[in-house]
Amino acid sequence: MHTTIYSARKIITMNASRPNATHVAVRDGRILGVGSLDELKGWGPHELDDRFANKVLMPGLVEAHAHLMAGGLWRYTYCGYFDLRDPDGRNWPGGRTLEAVIGQLSSSSARQADGPLLGWGFDPIYFGDQRVSRNDLDRVSTARAVGVLHASGHILNVNSFLLEKAGLLRAGVEHPGMPLGADGLPTGELKGPDAMTAAFAIVGLDRSFLSGDEFGVRAFAKLAVRAGVTTSTDLAATLLEPELDSLLSITAEDDYPLRLVPLLRLIGMTPTQAVERSVALSSRSTERLRLGRIKVVADGSIQGFSARMRWPGYFNGAPNGLWYTAPETIRDCYTLALQSGVQVHTHTNGDEATELALDCLAAALKAAPTRDHRFNLQHCQLADAAQFRRMKALDMCVNLFANHHFYWGDQHYSTTVGPERAERMNACATAQRSGVPFTIHSDAPVTPLGPLFTAWCAVNRLTSSGRVLGAQERISVADALQAITLGAAYTLKLDHEIGSIECGKRADFCVLDDDPTEVPPEQLKDVRVWGTVQGGRVFQAPQLA
Amino acid sequence: MTARPADVLTPTLIVGGYLGAGKTTLVNHLLRHADGRRIAVMVNDFGELTIDADLIEGADGCVLALAGGCVCCSFGSDLLGALQDVLQRQPPPDLILIETSGVALPAAVARSARLLPGLSIEGIVLMLDAETVRQRSADPYVGDLVRQQLLDADLLILNKTELCSPTTLAELNAWLPSMTTAGTPVVPANQARVPPELVLGFHADWAANPDGATGDALARWAAQPITHPITPPIAAAADRFVNELLELTAPLDPQQLLAALTTPDAGVVRAKGWLTDLAGQRHLLQQVGRRIELQPLAPDARPPGPDRLLVIGLAGVYRYGQLLLNK
Numbered sequence: 022m023h024t025t026i027y028s029a030r031k032i033i034t035m036n037a038s039r040p041n042a043t044h045v046a047v048r049d050g051r052i053l054g055v056g057s058l059d060e061l062k063g064w065g066p067h068e069l070d071d072r073f074a075n076k077v078l079m080p081g082l083v084e085a086h087a088h089l090m091a092g093g094l095w096r097y098t099y100c101g102y103f104d105l106r107d108p109d110g111r112n113w114p115g116g117r118t119l120e121a122v123i124g125q126l127s128s129s130s131a132r133q134a135d136g137p138l139l140g141w142g143f144d145p146i147y148f149g150d151q152r153v154s155r156n157d158l159d160r161v162s163t164a165r166a167v168g169v170l171h172a173s174g175h176i177l178n179v180n181s182f183l184l185e186k187a188g189l190l191r192a193g194v195e196h197p198g199m200p201l202g203a204d205g206l207p208t209g210e211l212k213g214p215d216a217m218t219a220a221f222a223i224v225g226l227d228r229s230f231l232s233g234d235e236f237g238v239r240a241f242a243k244l245a246v247r248a249g250v251t252t253s254t255d256l257a258a259t260l261l262e263p264e265l266d267s268l269l270s271i272t273a274e275d276d277y278p279l280r281l282v283p284l285l286r287l288i289g290m291t292p293t294q295a296v297e298r299s300v301a302l303s304s305r306s307t308e309r310l311r312l313g314r315i316k317v318v319a320d321g322s323i324q325g326f327s328a329r330m331r332w333p334g335y336f337n338g339a340p341n342g343l344w345y346t347a348p349e350t351i352r353d354c355y356t357l358a359l360q361s362g363v364q365v366h367t368h369t370n371g372d373e374a375t376e377l378a379l380d381c382l383a384a385a386l387k388a389a390p391t392r393d394h395r396f397n398l399q400h401c402q403l404a405d406a407a408q409f410r411r412m413k414a415l416d417m418c419v420n421l422f423a424n425h426h427f428y429w430g431d432q433h434y435s436t437t438v439g440p441e442r443a444e445r446m447n448a449c450a451t452a453q454r455s456g457v458p459f460t461i462h463s464d465a466p467v468t469p470l471g472p473l474f475t476a477w478c479a480v481n482r483l484t485s486s487g488r489v490l491g492a493q494e495r496i497s498v499a500d501a502l503q504a505i506t507l508g509a510a511y512t513l514k515l516d517h518e519i520g521s522i523e524c525g526k527r528a529d530f531c532v533l534d535d536d537p538t539e540v541p542p543e544q545l546k547d548v549r550v551w552g553t554v555q556g557g558r559v560f561q562a563p564q565l566a
Numbered sequence: 567m568t569a570r571p572a573d574v575l576t577p578t579l580i581v582g583g584y585l586g587a588g589k590t591t592l593v594n595h596l597l598r599h600a601d602g603r604r605i606a607v608m609v610n611d612f613g614e615l616t617i618d619a620d621l622i623e624g625a626d627g628c629v630l631a632l633a634g635g636c637v638c639c640s641f642g643s644d645l646l647g648a649l650q651d652v653l654q655r656q657p658p659p660d661l662i663l664i665e666t667s668g669v670a671l672p673a674a675v676a677r678s679a680r681l682l683p684g685l686s687i688e689g690i691v692l693m694l695d696a697e698t699v700r701q702r703s704a705d706p707y708v709g710d711l712v713r714q715q716l717l718d719a720d721l722l723i724l725n726k727t728e729l730c731s732p733t734t735l736a737e738l739n740a741w742l743p744s745m746t747t748a749g750t751p752v753v754p755a756n757q758a759r760v761p762p763e764l765v766l767g768f769h770a771d772w773a774a775n776p777d778g779a780t781g782d783a784l785a786r787w788a789a790q791p792i793t794h795p796i797t798p799p800i801a802a803a804a805d806r807f808v809n810e811l812l813e814l815t816a817p818l819d820p821q822q823l824l825a826a827l828t829t830p831d832a833g834v835v836r837a838k839g840w841l842t843d844l845a846g847q848r849h850l851l852q853q854v855g856r857r858i859e860l861q862p863l864a865p866d867a868r869p870p871g872p873d874r875l876l877v878i879g880l881a882g883v884y885r886y887g888q889l890l891l892n893k
Contacts, residue, residue, distance in 0.1 A: 216678075289642050347668045
């Protein structure tokens with residue numbers, strides 16, 4: 022029965038009854054106590070560990086909306102505009118011009134003997150009006166397939182070789198997702214999931230890619246350590262047996278540093294099958310793999326114009342988006358899940374999708390009255406104040422996409438939803454005023470995993486052009502830190518185990534070099550993460566140049 | 567098995583319709599009356615489609631092996647990948663049916679499927695639940711979707727008519743033309759039991775049976791008198807459909823024939839055949855409701871016999887021989 026007491030410069034506990042401390046005692050991977058050294062000595066023999074004496078400890082951060090694919094993508098070439106560190110801590114400088122991106126891809130092409138070449142994280146909106154075509158990517162290679170996935174995940178640029186291989190380098194292609202050049206041939210810009218899937222297999226992004234391979238599961242965990250994250254969801258998993266076996270065995274390894282919460286996506290099965298599968302999965306949960314939740318996707322995305330909008334629709338007049346799941350299916354799923362005690366998280370981007378989810382849950386609760394179900398709306402970007410009041414009335418939680426403001430807020434302001442609704446997007450302050458339990462997320466790999474950055478977004482609401490978008494919806498640093506710890510844990514029904522540093526909970530800590538409550542709010546994103554402690558095990562993030 | 571000529575594309579139909587319209591019932595009905603055709607049914611997922619258990623012979627991941635050489639494949643979010651897989655099956659399917667999800671726009675699915683070389687997208691058959699379609703078309707959440715599905719359709723099957731009063735049916739028949747693209751025929755049905763040829767068309771392996779061997783529905787049709795009730799198993803269909811074999815004895819202007827076939831009052835719901843244009847080029851013609859595909863045939867393609875056209879028309883609307891008079 023070994024006890025370790027860690028000293029720290031400061032411990033931010035997120036426990037309101039004892040908010041700060043200097044020492045935390047850990048036994049069997051759990052928190053024995055938090056307080057002063059004198060108080061903790063009462064637990065008996067212990068080892069005093071001073072390695073964090075100059076660090077600040079927080080509860081391990083909880084990312085309630087990310088995808089394991091954020092790890093797997095590091096197999097491929099990063100083509101983003103902003104600098105980004107890979108799972109091993111190496112910095113990949115952003116490509117600030119199209120030339121720079123082509124240069125990065127060309128270097129990768131030179132290093133790689135054969136096979137398709139894939140880039141990701143591309144975001145040419147920062148290059149002005151410049152459109153990227155197959156001719157640009159032909160400069161990388163004319164002898165291998167080259168594809169570059171945009172950061173939004175909604176567009177794939179490909180080269181001529183790939184188009185030829187897909188049988189698409191021909192006249193007469195008619196598809197709204199495949200613009201044609203002056204020569205009548207596709208330009209190589211594939212927009213939307215339908216057009217992109219025509220090329221996915223050729224660039225190596227086949228169906229199995231999404232289910233998180235071994236490399237991806239490990240790489241994702243390294244990203245988590247770097248971000249101070251000790252628990253993360255994988256928000257849309259298929260959880261077939263081979264994938265499950267792989268997740269069970271990897272997460273059981275002694276040095277796997279993350280608690281994973283994969284959600285079963287309601288696709289390819291009926292609501293009955295999904296609920297039965299979730300109940301069965303739930304009993305196979307382990308300490309580091311938490312199973313038994315369902316994800317439903319109601320609509321598409323706002324920047325892809327596939328989100329379902331209420332009147333008056335898109336600011337630029339684009340037609341309304343698409344339902345990804347039928348209303349009847351959502352309602353049936355909710356009812357069955359309530360009856361079986363399975364938690365459901367529903368992706369809604371547009372406010373009509375949110376309204377539908379609220380209607381469906383209201384109906385389901387009549388059929389299966391349930392307390393404390395904590396059904397979540399995920400993204401829920403456009404909800405208005407009345408919808409937040411309904412969420413409260415229905416006992417819902419919400420996970421808002423704070424990072425979106427920084428990356429796409431300017432587009433939402435000018436094009437997709439217009440100024441007024443752009444300012445109310447991801448309304449953390451309204452959620453708080455309405456009493457709706459909430460958290461905030463990255464949706465990695467759509468935006469980088471990093472809850473402190475996400476907290477910075479919710480606190481400052483700055484866009485990449487520097488505009489404050491929706492000053493009234495900013496929240497305090499303390500509330501943002503709550504959202505990425507105990508708040509997130511609550512939405513996952515894990516708040517009795519994680520999310521705060523207090524007696525009895527898991528010894529999950531985020532280890533920081535700086536104090537997030539002391540730095541100016543606009544520097545919250547720059548707080549340095551040393552690593553994590555997960556279940557009492559210490560993981561230092563690699564420190565590379 | 568004779569290899570099919572390179573210029574013969576795999577006929578592909580989209581079966582759309584909102585939840586509960588009877589898409590699954592239709593697919594099962596068609597599989598039961600495949601009549602030797604190797605049909606590949608593509609479904610979003612096996613969860614929504616319940617193929618009748620007695621038709622299933624085996625399962626392998628995303629593919630169910632069905633009676634008579636048919637298969638059912640689930641495509642999830644990767645329709646094109648699944649279609650590519652199914653085209654590479656040996657032996658290849660004679661016909662592909664893509665059953666879309668209830669909230670999909672069939673025209674969008676058709677546009678995506680057209681990206682694949684090797685397929686001939688013949689048209690969109692939309693199933694409607696006669697009891698609920700009007701109400702659904704005004705639903706605040708899915709009304710726009712249902713209305714768009716109606717506009718996308720090339721051929722409507724108005725299902726569950728047995729559950730509606732004659733008054734309701736009369737109102738529906740008056741209402742539907744205002745919701746669809748001009749010339750979209752409406753076929754009433756009970757439990758989705760329509761003549762299989764309405765959806766499946768005529769046998770696709772005609773090129774392998776140039777002499778009209780047995781088992782070739784087209785040849786069987788050709789052997790019939792000029793007019794006769796549509797073949798069993800749907801005896802009740804006899805009073806709703808008529809068919810005609812048109813012998814095309816001379817080259818003609820395809821545009822004139824196309825115009826005649828698609829005139830809304832022509833009453834044509836399905837047609838297949840081949841013709842020679844005024845320049846001497848032969849073409850394959852396929853019609854599904856308001857949509858016609860005309861594909862030039864390679865010089866070495868071997869259609870069975872002389873130019874002719876098989877037409878299924880709506881009884882009481884279709885007028886025998888009128889199409890040729892328009893020449």
